[in-house]
Amino acid sequence: MPARIFTSFCAALLALSFFAGCGPDKSQESDAQLGLDAQESAGRQIFNQRCASCHYAYSSRSLHGPGLKNLYKKKYLPSALPANDRFVAQTTVNGRKMMPAAGATLTDEQLHDLLAYLHTL
Numbered sequence: 001m002p003a004r005i006f007t008s009f010c011a012a013l014l015a016l017s018f019f020a021g022c023g024p025d026k027s028q029e030s031d032a033q034l035g036l037d038a039q040e041s042a043g044r045q046i047f048n049q050r051c052a053s054c055h056y057a058y059s060s061r062s063l064h065g066p067g068l069k070n071l072y073k074k075k076y077l078p079s080a081l082p083a084n085d086r087f088v089a090q091t092t093v094n095g096r097k098m099m100p101a102a103g104a105t106l107t108d109e110q111l112h113d114l115l116a117y118l119h120t121l
C-alpha cells in the first residue's frame with residue numbers, strides 16, 4: 001500500500017484508540033518506564049500479587065472492585081469517603097463489603113509501600 005495511505009491509516013488507528021480511551025497499556029510497562037522509585041515498585045509488586053485480581057490499576061473500569069486509576073487525584077473514593085491515606089489504608093487493612101481484609105497478612109512496611117504505589121496511579 002502506498003506510504004501516504006499507510007500513514008493516514010496509522011494516524012486514523014491512533015486517533016481511534018485515543019478516543020476509545022485505550023492508549024498504551026500502562027500495566028505492561030516496566031517500573032522504570034513508569035518512573036517508580038524503589039518503594040513504589042515494591043508496592044507495585046504487592047499490588048500485582050494481592051489486589052490486581054480485583055482492581056485495574058490503570059483504568060477506571062471495574063473488575064471485581066472499582067478501577068483505581070487516579071485514586072488520589074480525585075477528591076473522593078468510589079465509596080464517597082475522602083481520598084486520603086487514612087481511608088485507603090482502612091479499606092486495605094479491614095476490607096470493605098465484598099473486599100477481603102488484607103491487614104493480617106501485610107506488614108506496616110508493605111502497607112506503606114502499597115500506598116506509595118497507589119499514589120502514582
Ligand code: HEC
Binds near residue numbers: 081097098099
Ligand atoms: C476479592 C476482590 C478484591 C481484592 C483482592 C481487593 N479488593 Fe479492593 N475492593 C473490592 C471491592 C468489591 C470493592 C468495593 C467495596 C465497596 O462496595 O465499597 C473494593 C474497594 C476498594 C477501594 C475503594 C474503597 C472506597 O472507599 O471506595 C480501594 C482503595 C481498594 N479496594 C484497594 C484495594 C487494595 C489496595 C487491594 C490489595 C491489598 C485490594 N483492594 C484488594 C474487591 C477487592
